[in-house]
Amino acid sequence: MKITSRKNQLVVQSRGLLREKRLRDEEGLFAVEGVKLCLEALSAGITPKWALVSETAAEKFVEAVREIEQSCAVTVVSDDLYDYLSEQKTPQGIFLAGQILDKSVNLDRILSSGKILLLDCVQDSGNLGAMLRTAEALGIGGVILGDGCADVWSPKTLRASMGSAFRLPACAVDMAGAVKTVKEKGFAVYAAMLDDTAQRLGSFAFPEKSAVVIGNEGHGVSAEVAGLCQKVYIPIQGAESLNAAAAAAILCWEMSK
């Protein structure tokens, strides 16, 4: 039986999870769209709660739907209703709600790795997702997000991370406290910023246990956090600055070498 009503409880809830952080936090659930991302979530070991597929998608993505059905209920909705539900202009027609991982338990795992990325108020979901994807690809052991970062569990972050957000150990904490903890564990912590004491990237080798702090897109690393760190800068010319995700890619690359 296919659902067609906008008032259907599952539709209301699914639509809300895609759009509102408050709802995601309250219910401990995230939501993603698209065949690839739904399957990435499953293969990363996420606990799925329910799935919705449009009539067209049910016919088009038979195998994917079968795979999802093995771990949770899949409900068919009319194409129009899927369009209403979706955040995307041209949706594929597959939606999955899953359980948010308690990332706070990850700090020990992250600290047992050799390289860490710390994000201080990175506010753009696209940037955040891209950084998670890059960090995983380059073998960074984990990502620590400070208060004020974009939501790791927003659909946009999950999409930009191409599923890395499901796999990479990450945790959200107070940034200044995290920097202190990371330093106590023997890591050299570098804030990416330009000041008189900043070392030029490439002019030194990162110690085996290293961490880099990337700051806010507009304001950089906060003064409190910067005061706890060594500084590193990427020499640039012409353009005023690098995009935060591009800077993170270059810094992770140098750390991972």
Add this chain to the structure above:
Amino acid sequence: MKITSRKNQLVVQSRGLLREKRLRDEEGLFAVEGVKLCLEALSAGITPKWALVSETAAEKFVEAVREIEQSCAVTVVSDDLYDYLSEQKTPQGIFLAGQILDKSVNLDRILSSGKILLLDCVQDSGNLGAMLRTAEALGIGGVILGDGCADVWSPKTLRASMGSAFRLPACAVDMAGAVKTVKEKGFAVYAAMLDDTAQRLGSFAFPEKSAVVIGNEGHGVSAEVAGLCQKVYIPIQGAESLNAAAAAAILCWEMSK
């Protein structure tokens, strides 16, 4: 006098330039929104054609408007009309149309530099803009775009480039032909891709005259182009691949060192 009608010719034309490549190509004009980007265009020496500002913006951005008025006519439109015109959710209320630079004249300038970035069917405007910004910041001498790349003059590319698109020498040509030309000028040309003959990035030093080819987000570098190039790969783990803009950032960084 302020314009309030959606049928006003300037409004119709401005709205079209923001949305349609065909119109931009026909008229040889581009369009941008936002105080910063409009001023970047002027200071890069672009020839402005006209500007539109919302009533609110005219009061709020007095200095910027005065600066724009020195080089072209500024017309005030109602806030509602600006919202209709704009591509953005919460527009600042400043629009500028300017003359598209004939980037084809740039090939000689690009070839006289030491480092070149070549883009083979990079289709996402956000990626393209980010790559231009990164390339300029890292001192790459120019960017060669193959047929099939996103439009350099789309508002999204210009925005993501943070103005670098106005300043960085770039040209759009047939990619295979460009690779041959670049090689004839003594550049070592590397396609970013994984194959048996690819060298690991970091395991060799780029020659003084080097160029890197970044391929399409989904399909990578085309076979024809790859056949003309040496190969380089960025060692990754976990994630399936790097975002094209992140890969470009790392490759430009290594080339620029």
